[in-house]
Amino acid sequence: MQNALTVDVENWYDASLLSPYVPAGYRDDRVVAATREIMDLLEEFGVRATFFVLGKVAEEHPGLVKEIAGRGHEVASHGWGHQLAYRQTEEEFEEDLHRSLEILERLSGGKVKGYRAPSWSVGVETPWFFDVLVRNGIEYDSSLFPVKTPLFGSSDNPRHFHIIERKKGRVVEFPASSVRFGGKTFPVGGGASLRLLPLAVTKWGIKRINREGMGAIVYLHPWEMDTGIPFPPMPFRTRLLHSRGRKGMKKKLRKLLESFSFHPMADCLIDN
Numbered sequence: 001m002q003n004a005l006t007v008d009v010e011n012w013y014d015a016s017l018l019s020p021y022v023p024a025g026y027r028d029d030r031v032v033a034a035t036r037e038i039m040d041l042l043e044e045f046g047v048r049a050t051f052f053v054l055g056k057v058a059e060e061h062p063g064l065v066k067e068i069a070g071r072g073h074e075v076a077s078h079g080w081g082h083q084l085a086y087r088q089t090e091e092e093f094e095e096d097l098h099r100s101l102e103i104l105e106r107l108s109g110g111k112v113k114g115y116r117a118p119s120w121s122v123g124v125e126t127p128w129f130f131d132v133l134v135r136n137g138i139e140y141d142s143s144l145f146p147v148k149t150p151l152f153g154s155s156d157n158p159r160h161f162h163i164i165e166r167k168k169g170r171v172v173e174f175p176a177s178s179v180r181f182g183g184k185t186f187p188v189g190g191g192a193s194l195r196l197l198p199l200a201v202t203k204w205g206i207k208r209i210n211r212e213g214m215g216a217i218v219y220l221h222p223w224e225m226d227t228g229i230p231f232p233p234m235p236f237r238t239r240l241l242h243s244r245g246r247k248g249m250k251k252k253l254r255k256l257l258e259s260f261s262f263h264p265m266a267d268c269l270i271d272n
C-alpha cells in the first residue's frame with residue numbers, strides 16, 4: 001500500500017485563517033529552518049516525500065527549493081501567493097499557478113507534476129479548476145477535501161483516489177484522507193487533525209484507509225512543528241487552532257515514520 005507523505009511549504013503567517021491577524025512587523029520568516037527540520041527527520045528514516053512549495057517562498061528562498069530537490073524529494077506546486085482558489089477568477093488562478101510552476105521547475109530542475117490548492121479551496125465555485133491544471137501540464141492534484149469545514153471542503157467530494165477526465169486531458173485526484181465512522185466522514189492524518197488528535201487515532205485511521213485498499217495521505221506544514229512562532233494578538237480560537245499540538249508533532253511524525261512506509265505522491269501515480 002502506497003501511503004504518501006506531503007508537506008505544504010509556506011510560512012506560518014501564510015495560513016489562510018491566521019494571515020489577516022499578522023501585521024507586517026510580526027512576519028518573522030521561519031520557513032527555511034522549519035522545512036529543514038522535517039527533511040532532517042525524513043532523512044533519518046530514508047523517506048522521500050512530496051513538498052508542495054508556495055511560489056513566493058521559492059522566490060524568497062531559492063536555495064530551499066534546490067535543497068528539497070537535491071535531497072531526493074518531489075517538488076510540487078502550492079500555487080504562488082496562497083490565494084484561495086474560490087476567491088479567484090479562472091484567469092487569476094491560472095496566472096498564480098503558471099507563475100509558481102515557472103520558478104519551481106527552474107529551481108528544481110524537473111517537471112512539476114502535482115498541485116495542491118491553498119487551504120483545499122476547490123469546489124463548486126471553481127468549475128474551471130481541472131481544465132486549468134490540464135492546460136498547465138499538471139498530472140495529479142490533491143486539493144479535494146471530503147469533509148465540509150467553515151473554510152473549505154464538501155461532503156459531496158469523493159473520498160477515494162479517482163481520475164478526472166476533461167476535454168483536453170486528465171488529472172489524477174488524490175483527495176485528503178478521511179475515515180467513515182458511525183455514518184459520518186472524518187478527516188484524518190493531516191494538518192489540525194494530525195496535530196490535535198492523539199497519535200493512536202491517526203494510526204487507526206491510516207490502517208482503516210489501507211484496509212479499504214487506499215493509500216493514506218499524510219500532510220503537514222513546516223510551521224506545525226515550529227514552537228518558536230511569535231503569535232500576535234488574535235481571537236483565542238484562531239490561535240488555538242494553529243498553535244496547539246506543535247510541541248508533540250515531531251514525535252508524532254517520527255512514530256508514523258516508524259510504523260508505516262511513505263512515498264512521494266508522484267510514485268503513487270505509477271502504482272495506480
Ligand SMILES: [Zn+2]
Binds near residue numbers: 010015078082118119
Ligand atoms: Zn497552504
